[in-house]
Amino acid sequence: MEKLETTCPNTWCPGCGNFGVLQAIKMAIEDIVQKGTPRENIVLVSDIGCNSKIADYLNLNSFYSLHGRSIVTGEGIKLGNPDLKVIVFIGDGAALDEGISHLIHAAKRNSDVNVIMHNNRLFALTTGQFTAVSPKGLKGKSTPEGSIEEPLNPLELMLASNASFIARSYSSKFEHLKNLIIDAVNHKGFSFIEVLQPCPSFFNSMELYNKSSYEAVNSELESKEKAMQLIKEWNYNGETKIPLGLFYKKDRMYYEEEMTKHLEKDKEPDIKKCLTTHL
Amino acid sequence: MKNTKEFSIIVGGAAGQGSRKAGLIIAKIFNDLGYNIFIHEDYQSLIKGGHNFSQIRASEKEILSHVGKADFLLALDERTMKEHEKDLAENGTIVFNQDKVKSENGIGIVADTITKELEGLPIMSNTALLGGFAKVVGIDWESLEEVLRKEIGKGIEKNLEIAKKAYDSVSEVLKVDKLKNNPKPLLTGNEALSLGAVKAGLEVYFAYPMTPATGILHYLAEHEKDLNVVVSQLENEIAVAVAAAGSAYSGKRTMAGSSGGGFALMTETISLAAMAEIPLVFVNSQRSGPATGVPTYTGQTDLLFTLASGHGDFLRFVIAPGDVNETCYWSGELMNLAWKYQTPSILLIDKELSESTFSFDENVLDNIQKKEGLLWDGKGEYKRYLNTPDGISPMAFPGQNAIIKATSYEHDEYGLSVEDKENIVMMQEKRMRKFKEMEKEVELLEAVKVYGNIDSKTAVVCWGSTKGAVKEAAEELGLKVIQPIILQPFPIKQFKDALKGVEKLVLIELGALGQMEQVLNSQGIKVDAKVLKYDMRPFTPEELVAKLKNI
Numbered sequence: 048m049e050k051l052e053t054t055c056p057n058t059w060c061p062g063c064g065n066f067g068v069l070q071a072i073k074m075a076i077e078d079i080v081q082k083g084t085p086r087e088n089i090v091l092v093s094d095i096g097c098n099s100k101i102a103d104y105l106n107l108n109s110f111y112s113l114h115g116r117s118i119v120t121g122e123g124i125k126l127g128n129p130d131l132k133v134i135v136f137i138g139d140g141a142a143l144d145e146g147i148s149h150l151i152h153a154a155k156r157n158s159d160v161n162v163i164m165h166n167n168r169l170f171a172l173t174t175g176q177f178t179a180v181s182p183k184g185l186k187g188k189s190t191p192e193g194s195i196e197e198p199l200n201p202l203e204l205m206l207a208s209n210a211s212f213i214a215r216s217y218s219s220k221f222e223h224l225k226n227l228i229i230d231a232v233n234h235k236g237f238s239f240i241e242v243l244q245p246c247p248s249f250f251n252s253m254e255l256y257n258k259s260s261y262e263a264v265n266s267e268l269e270s271k272e273k274a275m276q277l278i279k280e281w282n283y284n285g286e287t288k289i290p291l292g293l294f295y296k297k298d299r300m301y302y303e304e305e306m307t308k309h310l311e312k313d314k315e316p317d318i319k320k321c322l323t324t325h326l
Numbered sequence: 327m328k329n330t331k332e333f334s335i336i337v338g339g340a341a342g343q344g345s346r347k348a349g350l351i352i353a354k355i356f357n358d359l360g361y362n363i364f365i366h367e368d369y370q371s372l373i374k375g376g377h378n379f380s381q382i383r384a385s386e387k388e389i390l391s392h393v394g395k396a397d398f399l400l401a402l403d404e405r406t407m408k409e410h411e412k413d414l415a416e417n418g419t420i421v422f423n424q425d426k427v428k429s430e431n432g433i434g435i436v437a438d439t440i441t442k443e444l445e446g447l448p449i450m451s452n453t454a455l456l457g458g459f460a461k462v463v464g465i466d467w468e469s470l471e472e473v474l475r476k477e478i479g480k481g482i483e484k485n486l487e488i489a490k491k492a493y494d495s496v497s498e499v500l501k502v503d504k505l506k507n508n509p510k511p512l513l514t515g516n517e518a519l520s521l522g523a524v525k526a527g528l529e530v531y532f533a534y535p536m537t538p539a540t541g542i543l544h545y546l547a548e549h550e551k552d553l554n555v556v557v558s559q560l561e562n563e564i565a566v567a568v569a570a571a572g573s574a575y576s577g578k579r580t581m582a583g584s585s586g587g588g589f590a591l592m593t594e595t596i597s598l599a600a601m602a603e604i605p606l607v608f609v610n611s612q613r614s615g616p617a618t619g620v621p622t623y624t625g626q627t628d629l630l631f632t633l634a635s636g637h638g639d640f641l642r643f644v645i646a647p648g649d650v651n652e653t654c655y656w657s658g659e660l661m662n663l664a665w666k667y668q669t670p671s672i673l674l675i676d677k678e679l680s681e682s683t684f685s686f687d688e689n690v691l692d693n694i695q696k697k698e699g700l701l702w703d704g705k706g707e708y709k710r711y712l713n714t715p716d717g718i719s720p721m722a723f724p725g726q727n728a729i730i731k732a733t734s735y736e737h738d739e740y741g742l743s744v745e746d747k748e749n750i751v752m753m754q755e756k757r758m759r760k761f762k763e764m765e766k767e768v769e770l771l772e773a774v775k776v777y778g779n780i781d782s783k784t785a786v787v788c789w790g791s792t793k794g795a796v797k798e799a800a801e802e803l804g805l806k807v808i809q810p811i812i813l814q815p816f817p818i819k820q821f822k823d824a825l826k827g828v829e830k831l832v833l834i835e836l837g838a839l840g841q842m843e844q845v846l847n848s849q850g851i852k853v854d855a856k857v858l859k860y861d862m863r864p865f866t867p868e869e870l871v872a873k874l875k876n877i
Contacts, residue, residue, distance in 0.1 A: 055742045108724045111733035116568040123572025152561040316553040325511035
């Protein structure tokens with residue numbers, strides 16, 4: 048396979064969790080292409096933020112979109128050409144602050160896009176401010192006394208939004224993440240993978256994740272109750288156990304399939320027929 | 327009656343009484359008789375109650391606006407009577423629902439009583455009034471029945487019973503002449519722009535409901551099978567615009583429509599499309615603003631906003647058609663221009679164009695052909711932003727054997743982010759060369775139209791939907807009319823040609839500021855006088871004649 052790297056110099060900080068995601072996605076793409084998906088049918092969509100630089104580092108089709116808008120950009124691409132495999136890279140700030148409505152609606156309508164949310168639990172490229180998943184008390188430049196807001200549990204939100212594939216991984220476990228990405232891409236419908244990602248410059252949670260995360264085994268993937276139990280184990284504030292893995296998966300009709308089923312290939316629009324209704 | 331080949335009819339009632347449908351049926355009756363049609367819709371932002379009316383004009387000549395005075399007033403309720411008695415022309419006739427309206431003059435029809443007797447639904451009183459009106463103007467029963475059968479699906483037999491009883495209850499006052507013309511399709515601007523875009527290859531339409539652009543969403547959704555298009559309603563206009571950018575990136579001709587406030591939310595994507603060089607058509611159908619304004623009333627107050635929509639240094643096509651045929655044609659042509667120059671392009675219309683009904687010339691559709699943009703030949707290494715002499719880079723789409731990188735960041739030829747001076751300057755200059763090509767292009771198109779007395783030293787300048795009333799008034803007064811249709815890039819050569827011999831330039835605009843003056847001033851053109859109106863009701867020709875006489 049033609050190389051996956053571009054000539055673009057990597058500007059992530061040393062030790063950044065994003066390197067793990069980059070490694071995992073490369074491995075996943077190699078696998079996906081090897082198993083028959085044409086490389087040119089893969090489209091990466093990235094948002095704005097440290098994580099989204101990934102589009103520059105991968106020699107694949109990509110749309111480097113606007114802040115908060117990558118998920119719905121991906122939905123537009125998928126609706127335009129349902130043959131494409133769309134993988135969206137987005138940070139927690141973009142997914143849960145700027146673009147939260149798009150995240151909820153993409154899950155609700157079961158758009159066949161795969162969302163990888165790099166969760167470093169703060170805005171990093173703007174030098175450290177709280178996001179919707181920052182722990183209460185996070186001291187950032189906009190909250191020198193500590194953030195007063197409780198964090199949102201993004202996976203709980205996804206379950207409530209009827210996302211059909213919900214998972215969590217950790218950037219240091221790129222083999223684990225790779226497998227989840229492959230499963231997500233193969234899943235017909237919306238998939239959401241949260242990737243815990245330490246930010247060595249502003250919020251280094253590597254010690255916590257190394258200590259507290261564990262690979263959970265879930266044999267009842269279609270059970271929302273079971274999923275909720277796992278999702279609730281960690282509340283994004285404390286230092287309890289943090290389960291990783293696929294928490295929920297349930298197939299249902301996906302948006303782009305339903306929305307394009309009336310289309311006929313190469314059919315000329317019948318404007319004359321429409322005009323007859325105007326006489 | 328002034329001219330038996332021209333009629334103006336107001337039909338009004340509370341929302342839910344079916345006055346709009348009644349108006350359309352009247353228009354179709356006259357259309358079948360060979361008349362040209364214009365229907366102005368006046369309605370409030372509510373679902374039941376209030377006061378709605380349609381103003382139908384039927385004429386043997388081409389008409390593009392309604393007139394102030396009505397030859398017939400059809401009153402379904404008392405309020406219609408109160409509000410519009412003053413609009414009745416001398417010798418005009420009132421046809422009214424005698425069960426709801428008290429009137430000394432005119433022809434009363436016991437519409438509610440008839441409907442009740444025949445066990446119809448309350449809304450069918452409008453059919454009773456229609457039946458009575460048809461008889462008054464000498465329409466034969468068979469013609470009325472034909473139109474009713476076409477327009478009313480559910481409960482047609484009951485409606486016909488009611489219409490017939492009302493028809494037989496009154497006597498003929500006059501006989502409307504049948505003209506030699508064939509009936510033409512009656513289309514709103516929203517419908518015409520939908521068809522024009524489809525003719526130029528529209529494949530995907532995104533929208534969030536907002537008056538007065540909602541009609542595009544409804545129309546394309548209703549006809550999605552016949553037109554072979556995908557119609558998607560998303561969570562908000564921000565989503566709509568950027569999803570449209572994604573769809574266009576995937577290679578599909580895509581359009582996104584809204585009105586002022588919703589269009590404002592789309593502007594971040596307009597900027598994105600400029601940077602990423604994505605061909606994308608937006609519709610901004612203006613309504614009365616600022617903010618929520620008066621949602622169901624018209625205006626031309628988004629001109630400067632639209633011309634400057636999206637942050638950053640770039641040009642976008644902005645085209646403002648003035649009637650139904652122009653709306654259809656330019657909607658298609660704008661799609662082609664967007665794809666030729668890979669740039670955001672905006673069709674700027676307003677409520678009056680979007681929702682008024684016009685006689686449509688089908689031949690316009692024959693003048694629209696889908697024109698391909700510059701496509702990659704598939705040879706060698708692909709560079710999405712290849713630095714070409716005219717600034718236009720060949721397009722390729724995902725699925726082709728290429729790496730296609732679109733980006734909101736400043737970028738190199740491959741579409742990789744850059745921050746170095748050389749690349750920034752190179753890409754800015756590439757885009758600037760493209761804008762120069764766009765400027766040249768507009769001068770090759772019919773970007774400015776001239777009507778009326780071309781030798782007049784006084785010219786009126788109008789743009790968009792005011793064209794109809796302005797043209798009619800200017801023709802009556804012997805003035806010249808200049809209508810710029812393409813507003814960005816501004817067709818300065820054509821406009822200056824149109825100005826030759828003009829000593830006094832009068833701007834007519836529906837808004838408090840007269841924004842076109844600023845546009846013209848920026849091109850070095852002075853406006854000598856302005857006729858403005860900001861009650862957000864469209865101009866009528868009579869009104870403009872009166873105002874222009876004093877200038």
